Amino acid sequence: MxxxxxxxxxxxxxxxxxxxELASRSLKAASHPxxxxxxxxxxxxxxxxxxxxxxxxxxxxxxxxHLGLMRDKGLLSSHRVANRVYYRLAESRLALLQVCSSLR
Structure with a gap:
């Protein structure tokens, strides 16, 4: 070979x-139900x-x-307002829901 x-x-x-490789690690992190x-x-x-x-x-x-792991893997971002932390999908990972379109 x-x-x-x-x-x-x-x-x-x-x-x-x-x-x-980055997309693969992100997909592994996202693969948990x-x-x-x-x-x-x-x-x-x-x-x-x-x-x-x-x-x-x-x-x-x-x-x-789970949120901590997802944030560490770049799937989520967060911001604090007073004593609350708000989570959202990281902009670069929205495409994970469409799988390969995040590969750029």
Whole structure:
């Protein structure tokens, strides 16, 4: 087996190997059913931990752990208003819901 360099493009834009690796790590992080459910909730609006807990029906501790991992992997961004933290899909990861379109 010999090493070949394959050119992969999305919408005519060449995709770098580092972009493939980054997308793969993001997809792995998103592949957990609860994390995917959270991403679907956050697709069109931002929410607090409490709001997410109410919608998915698990503990705040569990949701907080998943949100932390998702933020660390670049899937989510957050901002604080007073004592509340609001989460939303990171702009660069909205396309994960359309899978390969995030590879640019």
């Amino acid at each position: 010999h090493d070949q360099h394959h050119n992969i493009t999305v919408n005519g834009v060449p995709i770098q190997e580092a972009d493939i 609860l994390r995917l459910k959270i991403m679907c909730l956050l697709q069109s609006n931002e929410m607090t931990v409490h709001e997410i807990v109410e919608r998915v029906g698990t503990t705040q501790s569990n949701i907080s752990q």
